Amino acid sequence: MQRRAFLRAGGAAGAALTVPGAAAGSAAATPRASQEAPDPFEPLGQLELSGGDPAEVVVDDGGETAYLATTYGFATVDLGDPTAPEPLAERNQLEVDGREFTRIFDVKVDGDRLAVVGPADEGFGEFNGFELYDVSDPADPAVVDRYETGFHIHNCFFADELLYVVANGPDDTALVIYDTSDDDTEEVGRWSLLDHEPEWEDVYWYAHYLHDVTVRDDLAFLPFWDAGTYLVDVSDPSAPEYVSHVRDPDVGDDRSHGGSEAVYGLPGNDHYAAVDDVGDLLAVGRESWTTGGSAPDGPGGIDLYDVTDPTAPDPLASIEPPESDDASRRGGEWTTAHNFELRDGRLYSAWYQGGIKIHDVGDPAAPEELAHWRATDEAALWTARVANDGATVVASSTSRIPATDIDGALYTFPTGLESDFETGGDDTDGGAIGALGDRVPGFGGLGAGVGLAGGAAALEWIRRRDDGR
Numbered sequence: 001m002q003r004r005a006f007l008r009a010g011g012a013a014g015a016a017l018t019v020p021g022a023a024a025g026s027a028a029a030t031p032r033a034s035q036e037a038p039d040p041f042e043p044l045g046q047l048e049l050s051g052g053d054p055a056e057v058v059v060d061d062g063g064e065t066a067y068l069a070t071t072y073g074f075a076t077v078d079l080g081d082p083t084a085p086e087p088l089a090e091r092n093q094l095e096v097d098g099r100e101f102t103r104i105f106d107v108k109v110d111g112d113r114l115a116v117v118g119p120a121d122e123g124f125g126e127f128n129g130f131e132l133y134d135v136s137d138p139a140d141p142a143v144v145d146r147y148e149t150g151f152h153i154h155n156c157f158f159a160d161e162l163l164y165v166v167a168n169g170p171d172d173t174a175l176v177i178y179d180t181s182d183d184d185t186e187e188v189g190r191w192s193l194l195d196h197e198p199e200w201e202d203v204y205w206y207a208h209y210l211h212d213v214t215v216r217d218d219l220a221f222l223p224f225w226d227a228g229t230y231l232v233d234v235s236d237p238s239a240p241e242y243v244s245h246v247r248d249p250d251v252g253d254d255r256s257h258g259g260s261e262a263v264y265g266l267p268g269n270d271h272y273a274a275v276d277d278v279g280d281l282l283a284v285g286r287e288s289w290t291t292g293g294s295a296p297d298g299p300g301g302i303d304l305y306d307v308t309d310p311t312a313p314d315p316l317a318s319i320e321p322p323e324s325d326d327a328s329r330r331g332g333e334w335t336t337a338h339n340f341e342l343r344d345g346r347l348y349s350a351w352y353q354g355g356i357k358i359h360d361v362g363d364p365a366a367p368e369e370l371a372h373w374r375a376t377d378e379a380a381l382w383t384a385r386v387a388n389d390g391a392t393v394v395a396s397s398t399s400r401i402p403a404t405d406i407d408g409a410l411y412t413f414p415t416g417l418e419s420d421f422e423t424g425g426d427d428t429d430g431g432a433i434g435a436l437g438d439r440v441p442g443f444g445g446l447g448a449g450v451g452l453a454g455g456a457a458a459l460e461w462i463r464r465r466d467d468g469r
Helices: 003-008 198-202 251-256 259-264 452-466
Strands: 045-047 057-059 065-069 073-078 086-092 106-110 113-118 129-134 142-148 156-159 162-169 172-179 186-192 214-216 219-223 229-233 241-246 270-275 281-286 302-306 314-319 340-343 346-350 356-360 368-373 381-387 392-397 409-414
Touching (some): 057 381, 073 113, 106 156, 214 270, 270 340, 281 340
Antiparallel strands (some): 045 409, 057 065, 106 113, 113 129, 129 142, 356 368
16 A cells, blocks of 8 residues: 555544553553574674764665764764774764754754754753754765754654654644755744644643654654654645554543653653654654653563554554663663664664664564674663665664763674574673674673674675675
8 A cells, every 4th residue: 555645545534543451551462572582693893982972873875874963963984894983074062153052862864964953952052953964975064054943852854855853842742844955944844742632731741742753655653752652644744634643641640640750651651663664564662761650660662563554553562671670760770662773674773771682573463583782881772773785783872871881882783684693603601703703892791792694794795895796
């Protein structure tokens, strides 16, 4: 089915999804993905930048350049050799007309334009809005436009010269759409949760915070924290229209929550949404911690939905988070879901100190874990993105976890798509199997060695590239 034709034909009239009998804090009362992980894998390369603290990372269409938000600015990185990612440019301590532009947690790239948005939270810096950079030469980014929104921007999405940003505050939580064509930005449309469901006006605004946005085939996926994830038709960006949403929370329950429990604890906490290549599978991650409140109480996982019919999302399965002895937000071990990507039947996910995982979601009702790398005291992974024609995964690690000494860095991993992570031995005590384990200093004791076949796939990609094939 062509979703665009379906929406324009009036299919958006469907009602919001209700999941009868759904287990609290999950997509539905469906089987959970197995917690028994196969042999883990290891990084191919590591890069520590000279300034800033890594947050979101994205990859250009060519798959060889990464763009990294660094809290105080951004960086561009050459991934041509994934065993040795190389910094191309760093822009830190950003200013707009002498005003501080900081707390940069997100960047997005659209062709040769890069959007840098911020600040991620209210009350930081003096400039609220975004800058657009010409990155036709990633080693020399140049500002081509800037726009002051008057509100902080936590995250965005950028495609076809349209920049979609999240707008949050005590008076509204909304998606705002900007046309950036000809480097002359103008607002063209918006969609407000409070206009659609006014009952949320009486709820503390962080409990229905629009945290992120993903757009595919004229459909925007909007995780509004405790309100659930909404599907909105943006085929006409000047007049977005509601289609459906996943989960059907009780607004009264959210109204009665205390601030900390409502914002940081389950159920709810829809934080990030991604869809697969064809737009039929939706993954929703829920970021949460142990709060001492009522059950469920702990880190959130990733829920999978069939959105072949976008008016009636169908819950399929949930992937549990990695285990944590103390999942509290202050002083605990963070293993909640963070950002991820669906690509070619695989889910590449980051779980902060819980590490990075790869799942086979060819049968999304029964996701199968293929690989897991975790270095609890060394890395807190923010996101996972596919690069180098699918041969590599790039992941950013943040130092922003309380009560830890974790350093920010950028990591590369083999995808193992050709090998399904068959291991070259049974070493499970952290000894590196084969030469790849020696390429990254300090990883000898962080987990099992990289599967030889998985690493070979990445190195074969480099060989083909260097041979011009």
